[in-house]
Amino acid sequence: MIEDYKVRKIAVANLIILVTLLVSITTPAILFIGHADTTTSNGQSIAGYVKYTLLLYDNVLIDGNYNGTYLGIGPSGIAYDPNNGYFYVADSASCNVSVIDPVNNSVLDTIRVGFGPYGVVYEPYVKYIYVTDYESCTVTVINPYLRNELVCTINVGPGPYGIAYIPPGTPLGGYYGSLIITHYGSVVQGTTTITWIFNIGLSPAAGTSGTTDLGIIPCSLGIFYDPSNNLIYVTDFGNNTLTVIGSSFSSGLYVKAIIGVGSGPYAIAQDPTDGYLYVTNSRSNTVSVIDPINNSVIDSIKVGLDPHGVAYDPSNGYIYVADYGSNALSVIEPMNNSVIATIQVGSNPCQIAYDPNNGYLYVTDRGSGSISVISTVVPSVAYQITFTESGLPPGTLWSVTLNGITETSKTNTITFNEPNGVYEYTVTPFQDYTVSPSSGKITVSNSNVIQQIVFTQVSTGQTSTSTSTQSTPSSTSTLPITRTSTSQTSTSSSQPAVIPNITTITGVSITYILLGAMMIIILLLVVIMILVLRRH
Known part of the structure; x- marks a missing residue:
């Protein structure tokens, strides 16, 4: 009797283990296949894909994605010049700025700047390009219309990193526009400074350069100017906060608010449709959503590893986040603040810029020394x-x-x-x-x-x-x-070699098939278990 009971017990236990293993294996597969709404039938994400990769080292353009070895270039910051349509990329490891022509996606020029260039901004008044040289403690000024010649170098103090342009006609911008520069890890007697170069549009050398001691931003990185409220937002990497800076003609810069965000806040972008700010938090792998009206965090979005740059795409309304540690872009739908897609790019994506002419996103891949060109056009x-x-x-x-x-x-x-x-x-x-x-x-x-x-x-x-x-x-x-022609005559199909397969099984159909198969297998196992129990 005891032996018979042991046999039954062992048989039941084995069957339970088999059913558990079956469920644990098939359920993730079913869930994965059923959640197939973020890619098209050709495998491309609905939010974009890497159309080209530009290798800066030898100026070679390849189709698709490339995740190569480190070539000592380190592209980091990037800015778009709307006058000539070029991109200016700060190559932090080679002390150069690469000029990219997005028409043919090639390197037109390489400009020697200071050591450790990172931040890049376009100034529309005189139409100069300004580059922060982190290790040289300077800002390099480039004139795109004089064969990208250097205009001058401005000493701004230790660790210049982020940079933003303030237009004229405001307390911050003055009559000729101004630059605001953040300093990463620049501690002077226990405090730090933000450099404010006033009236920069009059002449870079003639602009009034001074520092404003705010005393609460020991590791400032990202900086963003919101023209709708005339406020500056600065990420404080060390204190895990976002500092809101106001200005007045009488007192200059002052701290208006301090907002707690995730760990290691890095960069900032804005959704212009509702004014919300998206702050990447590199240490907590999240993006904080800020309501600038009441200076509060309204949401936190989980993204990839070590998010750095962030950008808004006006063509589809999505937010793109450069996940430095995941070699990917996380795509956020602002309607519900959820990640709807992930796009694999080059190694260590750093910053993102949008080209309004071709609708592509340009991503600097610091680790692979390349630029990922993202097409966001859904076929x-x-x-x-x-x-x-x-x-x-x-x-x-x-x-x-x-x-x-x-x-x-x-x-x-x-x-x-x-x-x-x-x-x-x-x-x-x-x-x-x-x-x-x-x-x-x-x-x-x-x-x-x-x-x-x-x-x-x-x-x-x-x-x-x-x-x-x-x-x-x-x-x-x-x-x-993707249609390329609408008016031509031929005796053969003019479509690009694509014929719909009427018998194609969709992701949802596969889901139901797997669910049915799993239920049948479980039913058979139960029948076998009953027969074994009756036999013993």
């Missing part, structure tokens, strides 16, 4: 428009023109792939045949469409007629494509 979703003929002899060549594109076939079907829209079509007539309908319009609205075409042979002495058949939607699969 259009195309649907099948199928024309099916009846009435012609088998093997007869017939043709249909849709939206200016002509396709021919010797079978009874002709297929086009088009996104949502309304498209005009015509059917090429045949001698001794009437065709119905001979022309018309096709409306594509989130589904495939089938249009019946009826050819009727004309008998001697009489004319046959037929009833027009309306186009009907079809509920088959969709296909992401």
